[in-house]
Structures are given as C-alpha cells and as structure tokens.
Amino acid sequence: MTHNQWGRPWPPQDEEFVLPHDLRGPFIREFAPQAAYRHRNSQVASVLYYKNGGHSIITVRGAEHNNKPMMGKPTSVCWIARGQHQASFQLELPTYGDRSRFKAGADVNWEVSDFYLAAEKRVVDVERMLRPPLEARLRGVSRRYGLDSAQQVDEAIQDELASGRWGGFGADLGLATQVFIRIDLGQAAADHQAQMVAVEKGSKVQEAIDTANKARIAANIDDAQKLIAAGETFQYATMLAQDPGRANEILGELQRQAREQRHGALDYLTNLINQGVVQRHQIDDQVQALIEYSRSVSTTVFPNGLPQAPTSLPIPPMPAVPPGPADDAPAIPPAPPNDTVPGQGQGQGVQDASSPGARE
Template structure:
C-alpha cells in the first residue's frame, strides 16, 4: 500500500508496515466505524472531531486539542513516523544560462508536526520541496560557468552547512537535512562536448566562408564581362538563365526601345521649336515621326513638350530693312528724296560756295 492507493480498512489487530519507497508522510485517511484504538508504532494517528478539535495519538501517548467529552472522531489520518529519504535529480543553470549543471539531491525528512502534515496532505516530499530547493540553488550556480563545476559544488556545500537551511520544510511540518552533489564527471563531459561543438562550428563556418570566396572569385571575370558588354548582353544572359521570363524580359526591351525613340523625337522637336535646327534640314521621314510624336504627346504634355536639358540658345538673327511696296507698271518712276537744305551748296547755310563765278572773281 502506498500513499496514493487507498486500500480497504484492515482489522485493527493486523500489523501495518510502511513501504520502503515511501514518498511522503501522509499514508491514508479513513472514517472509523467504531471506537478507534491506535495500535501501530510506525504511524501517528490524527483524529478529527465534529466540533473542530483534534487529537494526535502515537504509541507514546496522546495529545488532545479541544476534544469533545463524549464525541467520537469523524476522520482519522495516518502520518508516517521515523526518518525517511527521497532522492531526485536537479538541473541547475550555469553562468548566463548557457548550459546546466547536473546534480543529485538527497533529502532526509522526518515529521515534527503531525497535524500540519495531515492538514497539508504531504503525500510527495519531492514534488512539494523541489521548487523551493531549486530556487535557492539557482542563485549559486548562476555565478559559475560550466568549466567551474568544482567551485560551484564547494559553494553549495558551504551554503548547506551555513545554518540557513534549518527551517527548510517546516511549513509542511517536516524537519529536513539536504545533501546536494554536482556531477563533476558529467560537467567535464558537457564542457568538453561544448568546446568540441564550438570548434566544429568554427571549422564549418570557415569552410563556408572559403567556398563563398571561391565562388565569388570564379564568377568575377564573367560578371565583369557581362557589365562591359552592355544592356543587350545582360538581357540575353537573364533570358538564357530564366527562359520562363521571356515575355517579361522582351516586353521590358520593347518598352525601353520605345522610350529611347520617343526621347530622341522629343529632343529634336524641342531643337526645332527653339530654332536651333531648321525644318529644311530634316528629311521627310523624320518630320513625319515628329508630327506623330506631337499628336501623341498632346494629351500628355498640354503645355507643350518639355525643354531638353541640353538645348542650345537661339542664335541672333540679323535685322533686314523692309521691302519697298510694289508700284503699277504705268506709274512714273519714283523721285528720289531731296537732300537736306544744309547739303545744297550756297543755300541756307550762310556760307558762299567758292565754286560760283562771284566767288571766283
């Protein structure tokens, strides 16, 4: 019979024996059918009464707390006596939580307060003490790396012997003695495996880097040739590498060609509009293309074609005098305009002309 397997109530004169692998002090609970008599030395009986009182009975005697005078117990709990031990494994983190120390723990326990053990129903000492034990030891183990297993073991032993663990398990009604040992051999093996893994990872990464460098060096000449050859060869290389994108690549080439032609026509049209290039200098085929370009771009450029970034300033044009008006055939010839008065010798100037007869006299 174990702590969590309820068995039929044995006769009171039958001897009861605790199992060797007892995990906790709470053995069983039952309701007595008649007056209860405690006869077993391996357990203590905790009797509960209807009024809230209780009694603790061992082979050494009985203690009563608010026991009714004539009342009988409504429930009886058996709590194991004597000292027992539970053992389990721990995994304690190393510095920075990079690895774990493997440790073994042995907890010697004995019930000091049978009523508390019955109230807390302590059926498994390991399950109920393990979280508190790990919480205390993790603070120590995290100060050391995996290659310092000896130091963390010594630190744990000093901590257990410090006297600060005297109340460990008292909240469950237990008195305990804790022993923890770090598995130094496993720690050394884990550290060696970690170092081998790091070294292997470094070798693998170095090999990957070397392969990457070799691939880049092998492709360098082809890449330079491809760049030097220009866009046509680049598109051809892309088409050969992925024939499934033929429609996309050819469409891009056609669009690029259309953009280049349109740009050239727009630039030439701009030169004509600025007078840099005369219309008679352009052949009929180019002129037709320019007219078509203007027709298509009317909706796109409502204010005219944009100025070319390299347009030249309009050259200065010489000023020509206006042509004379046309006269009828029977009209008399035009009379030349009279010279100004100061241009006729001897008139209006007040100066005599030396060429007149009077002057020669």
C-alpha cells in the same frame, strides 16, 4: 483507501504493520473508525478529527488534544508516518546564460515535525512537493557559473546549504528537512568537452563554407566584369537564358528602357521580335511605334541595318532598273551583250542586221 502506491488493502486498525523503505510521503491513510478508536501503532501518529472542528494527535508516547469534545468520538482518522525518511532524485540546473545544464543528485532527509499540518497538507509525495522550491533556490546559484566551472558551482551550493538559510525548508508542509546536493563533476567535464568539440567542428565547417564562397566569388568575378562591360541588354540576355520564367519581367524592363531610348534596348528588343522570342502582341503601342519608326530610319538607329534572325534566309539580289518614260511603263530588261539592241514599240521583235528581213 490506500496511498503511496502500496497497491494492497490496509489491514484492520488493530493489526501491526511496517512502513515501506521507499516511503514517498508521510500521509499514509485516512479512514472513519467504526467504534471507539485505540491507537496501537508505533510507526505512525494518528490525527483524529472531531465534528466540532477540534482534533487530537496520538502517538505511542501520548496524546495532544485541541478543542476535543468531552463525549464525542472522531469522525475521521489520518495516519502520518513517524521517523526519518529520505527522498532521492536527479536535478538539472542551468549554467551561466542558460547555455547548458549541470546534472546533480539530490537527497532530502525528512521527518514530520507537525503531524496535524502534514495531515492538513496531505503530503503524499515529498519529492513532488519539495522539488520546485529546491530547484528555484539552486538555479540562482548555478546560473553564476559556466559548464567549465563545475567544481566552483558545487562549492558554492555547499556554502549556500551551510549558510543557515535552509533551516525552515519544508516547514510549510509540517516537515523538518536536511538537503544534500552533489554536482556530477565527471558529467560536467564530459559535456564541456563535447561542447568544445562541437564548437571546433562548427568553426571548421563555417571556415570551409567561407572558403568555398570566396572561391566561387573569385571564379565568377571575370564573368561579372564582362557582364558589366557588355551593358544592360547583354545582362538581360544572360538573365533570360538562366531563368526563362522571368521573361515577362525582363520584357517589361526592356520596353521601359526602349521608351526612354536607352542605348541598345530598342535594337535588342527588335532582334527578339525578329527571332520569334517575343511576339508583337506582347509589345505595347508606344514601343511598337518606336520599332516601326526605327525600321523606317534604320540607317540611323541601326547603322548596320536591322539585325537578322539566325534562322532567316538572306534577301536575294535584285536587278538594276533604269528609269522609264512613265511611272506605269513596264520594266525594260537589260540589253543583251554585244549583238542585241532593245526593240521599238510593243510586240516588235529583235532582229540581226544581216538577216534577210533586214535587207528588205
């Protein structure tokens, strides 16, 4: 069984070996001894487990036994690295209000203070196990400062590490640690400058948008005033021209205003019917009755007569008809000028006074 991603089989237990320089954690390997176990390696401590629950810790300096049976042999052996090692990694700590991040480097010097606990906790990767509690402690400090106070947050973290409250950091894993944190001041300054540039650029963009909006409003104010002065029906005409898809909505509003006899609504709606924009079947009965009534009394509702559609032809003038003797009598054509007189009776022609027939 291999650990720490060494990627090679372990040598026999009697053969000496060297710990790698980039050791990630103290837990090296676990195996079941095939015979009586003899500890020979100076770079590791052996933790021996017995069937009765006891254990022994053996180094080149001696052995420490806890409830070891008199004649029993170990059922399992764990190798735990000795000496001091280091885990280095990068951190990102939040600024005040979580608006940005401080970039920091972390170095954790560690060594095993309790070999049995390191074996029990199976500490294979120190960074993975210590990063969460380390970040949790440092976030409480970094959140007091903004990105423009990188020097101050670095000093505050150093004071926190030197306060004596970090003496037991990692002890729950059987480790003794010493923690070093360094804030990347150059990166913090660059990030702060980038933030300022972004804010300035954003303010300029917003200023340009506001200026454009003001210009648009100023350019449209005259048209808006004209629409207001022209009344509601002209506004509806403008809305219909701009968005034909709102025809049903506008037609419904016009009918409502026509039923309420709002000024101009019935005139405008009738004109839309005359022009073929609105069909008669789209008009409800009440409004249709109002339109028919307005046609019968057009001089009241329409002082100038019903408005004509732009494409309609003018009505030709009709000749004047004098009143006849009876309602069903045929119309009498107008008298010809000077030398003509109307005839008498049905079928009688018109003759000149000097003609031969007249003299007879």
